[in-house]
Amino acid sequence: MSDTFEVVAEPRTDGGKGASRRLRRQGLVPGIVYGGHRDPQMVSVQHSELYRQLDYEAFYSSLLDLKLEGETAQVVLKDLQRHPSKPFVIHVDFQRVSAKDKLRMSVPLHFENEDTSVGVKAGGAVSHNLTEVEITCLPKDLPEYIAVDMARVDMGDSILVSDLKLPEGVELTYAMEPDTTVVSIYAPYAGEETEGAEGEEGEGAGGDITPE
Structure with a gap:
């Protein structure tokens, strides 16, 4: 915090x-x-x-x-x-x-290692379905954000709500369905350019593409 x-x-x-x-x-x-x-x-x-x-x-x-x-x-x-x-x-x-009463809050998701994930390196495109989640916790356990590590996410794979790594003392509310997709990497359609592909082509020219 x-x-x-x-x-x-x-x-x-x-x-x-x-x-x-x-x-x-x-x-x-x-x-x-x-x-x-x-x-x-x-x-x-x-x-x-x-x-x-x-x-x-x-x-x-x-x-x-x-x-x-x-x-x-x-x-x-x-x-x-x-x-x-x-x-x-x-x-x-x-x-x-109150220190003794749990809070119900929406906190943002931070997608880490997105541009270097397995799927993006293979030319996949990232699709974010959620950018925040609703949690309950005591005030002392309130996180600024929930980290989502995408390093090992391959093309065609998804991270679900049930896959999220929550800090100690933090729980998802019942409003969050466990099988809801948080983020996925898909194969781009014909003619669709991806950040990963552009980054590889421009690497020799020193051009890095920063994801949103």
Whole structure:
């Protein structure tokens, strides 16, 4: 896990669309903090600071230090509403965490050794069916991501949800079907170029192709 992110919030008392619009005009994002066996509390956070932190993938799946009215509470980001056409966040939800209560979170998948896997070296193309999975765990066990090692995946092979190597204390939720394909390597259709093939042809010219 990385260093904990810090979110500074201020309490707010006015609800409704009109109050939320006024906050946004002031450069603030309306939000709510709930859970942790306490009443929900309406808050606001600085848009510029929140938007900066959203550039970090780990922000979405890490414990966050929420500073509010002189107190610090650990929370996780549970919901984020963005403007449909503009680079603005219009609402944010945080959930308080308790050391004894399990969290239900979506965490990203990191595909390791993809460009050097057996199947890609043989000219295969990679197809990602999932980019994140839903897990349950105690806050202390929350991973930033789940690693998927593709080094030995051959052309025609797949990695299923049941094949994922989960950190200790982490379980998949019942929403994840064990036989769901996570990623596969397939033989490209006629005329379809692959990253692996292009990489081999361009190797002499020093051209590396970086996967997404």
